[in-house]
Structure formats: C-alpha cells, structure tokens
Amino acid sequence: MFLLGSMVVSAQEWQPTYTDAVEVSSEGNKPIILVFSGSDWCAPCIKLDRGIWQSKEFIDYSNENYVLYRADFPRKKSNRLPDAIAQQNAKLAERYNPKGYFPWVVVLDPKQEVLGTTGYRNITPSAYISLLNAFVK
Numbered sequence: 087m088f089l090l091g092s093m094v095v096s097a098q099e100w101q102p103t104y105t106d107a108v109e110v111s112s113e114g115n116k117p118i119i120l121v122f123s124g125s126d127w128c129a130p131c132i133k134l135d136r137g138i139w140q141s142k143e144f145i146d147y148s149n150e151n152y153v154l155y156r157a158d159f160p161r162k163k164s165n166r167l168p169d170a171i172a173q174q175n176a177k178l179a180e181r182y183n184p185k186g187y188f189p190w191v192v193v194l195d196p197k198q199e200v201l202g203t204t205g206y207r208n209i210t211p212s213a214y215i216s217l218l219n220a221f222v223k
Contacts, residue, residue, distance in 0.1 A: 098148065098154065100155065100156050103174065104175075105174075107153050107154070108196075111196045114153070115196055116151060117152055117193050117194060117201065117222050118194040119154050120155050120178065120182060121139075121190075122178075122182075122191075123158050124158070124159050125156075125165065127160070130188070134191075134206045137208075137211070138214045143212060152218070157178045159179075182194075189205050190203065193218055193221040193222065
C-alpha cells in the first residue's frame with residue numbers, strides 16, 4: 087500500500103482537457119504550461135518528455151507550481167485521440183501555435199495570456215524550470 091501511495095504522490099498531473107487546466111489554473115492562480123507535442127513521431131518532443139517532463143525534479147516542482155496540459159498530435163492510428171480532444175487541440179494550435187512548431191511550450195497566465203514560449207532545449211530539468219519561471223516573473 088505504501089509503495090502505491092508513494093507512486094501517486096510523485097505522479098505528474100497533466101490535466102485531461104484544456105478546460106480543466108484553465109479551471110485549475112484559475113483556482114490556484116498558477117501558470118499553465120501548454121505543450122504542443124507529437125508524442126509518437128516528433129523526436130525532440132520525445133526527448134523533451136523523457137529529459138524534462140518525466141524527471142523527478144520537474145515533476146516535484148510542477149506539482150506545486152504549474153498546471154500542465156499537453157496538446158498532443160499523434161500520427162499513429164493506435165494513438166488516435168478522442169475527437170473532442172483532437173478538435174480542442176486543433177483550436178489551441180490555431181491560437182497558440184499557428185506556425186505548427188513541435189515541440190512548442192507556451193506559458194500562460196490564469197487568464198490564458200501568453201507569458202512566453204520555448205521549445206526543446208538540451209538542458210537540465212533545473213535549467214528548464216528556470217527558463218519557464220523567467221516568463222512568469
């Protein structure tokens with residue numbers, strides 16, 4: 087039981103929908119980290135996921151300081167998203183990623199205003215956290 091509980095505590099919380107992310111962001115007055123990703127085809131997206139998003143340091147920090155939403159654009163049929171989520175992600179791309187960059191990381195305030203953008207960087211999780219925090223302050 088303890089092991090199961092500790093796994094839950096360290097689990098990263100990506101919001102299931104963008105609407106949920108906005109609601110949690112507003113309630114907690116936390117910035118939204120909106121990530122445009124091609125999870126099954128984009129090599130830099132996969133590197134960003136493994137090197138930053140899945141790192142213990144980022145998970146621990148983000149659970150306290152950010153609201154996370156991944157707007158994923160998978161290509162494989164087996165990874166196809168539900169239509170409502172795919173349509174929501176397409177609308178987000180029109181607004182926040184019109185040039186179609188992947189990965190594209192957009193930092194938003196609780197009112198959904200853009201504070202800053204970045205992409206994949208071959209840096210440590212702590213350096214990436216500092217980069218994201220520089221947009222917030």
